[in-house]
């Protein structure tokens with residue numbers, strides 16, 4: 001079999017570990033041949049590809065980014081895009097496509113399989129951890145560690161200067177990253193898109209700390225948070241090919257810092273972690289998870305398990321219908337947030 005691989009959407013640490021596992025296991029166990037489609041679905045549409053052998057992928061599992069490049073190209077925005085993509089797969093002689101991506105990339109894989117009979121297998125990635133049908137996406141815990149390290153550092157300087165530091169982390173719709181990094185870094189408040197928060201509440205946390213002699217506070221906020229009376233993070237932004245607002249030109253950290261300084265008289269500064277959270281080498285957990293996902297994806301191709309996605313359930317790697325994974329976003333449950341909330345202020 002000739003197997004195409006692609007990485008789509010925002011990159012994240014662990015993509016290369018999946019590629020290495022799919023190619024190595026596919027070749028050694030099943031005799032598959034592999035073709036890397038460059039820059040996501042764009043590589044398929046434009047037939048921009050390169051051969052991949054186990055030698056080509058040796059040693060890449062520890063490296064961040066993706067050797068295949070990535071983009072947010074959505075074939076379904078093109079005229080007859082689904083059929084063009086299916087024809088491109090036939091022209092390249094592909095018997096299967098392994099798509100490594102988040103909700104958008106896997107949504108395309110699902111539609112190509114369901115509507116155009118393209119044999120696809122999905123692997124769930126995103127630092128946002130907002131894909132349904134899996135406990136964790138790879139890349140998430142690396143981003144949590146990076147954000148936690150940043151919060152630790154921000155805290156010591158906030159304390160030295162009696163400042164409020166508002167730390168903005170990625171997460172447009174789901175607050176997994178802010179929540180876990182905020183808990184790990186002992187943030188004084190955590191704001192996530194799933195739970196409406198008001199500036200009055202945040203001001204209350206800062207004031208109650210100040211009243212106890214702690215004139216510094218570290219507030220962690222997801223970039224997609226809407227703050228009552230401080231505007232909406234998506235206001236006036238342009239959209240990507242999947243219709244998502246591009247955020248963080250004037251992000252929530254800046255708006256929080258300005259508003260809190262004005263309300264409390266305590267000096268406040270924004271810290272935007274941005275793409276630092278997606279870069280660099282994966283932590284060990286993500287390397288292992290990505291490798292296990294890649295092994296299962298190669299097996300699914302070998303078994304003809306198309307229209308399916310690898311997933312983590314507890315300690316087990318399983319596979320689930322792609323349609324289940326992309327049906328709705330996985331959001332932070334209220335009780336998890338409430339457990340963290342007890343520590344605020």
Ligand code: F6P
Nearest residue numbers: 010102126127128170171172278
């Ligand atoms: O979906 C992953 C993600 O990292 C989001 O958390 C973030 O909002 C977005 O990608 C940023 O995308 P870009 O790199 O295109 O600015």
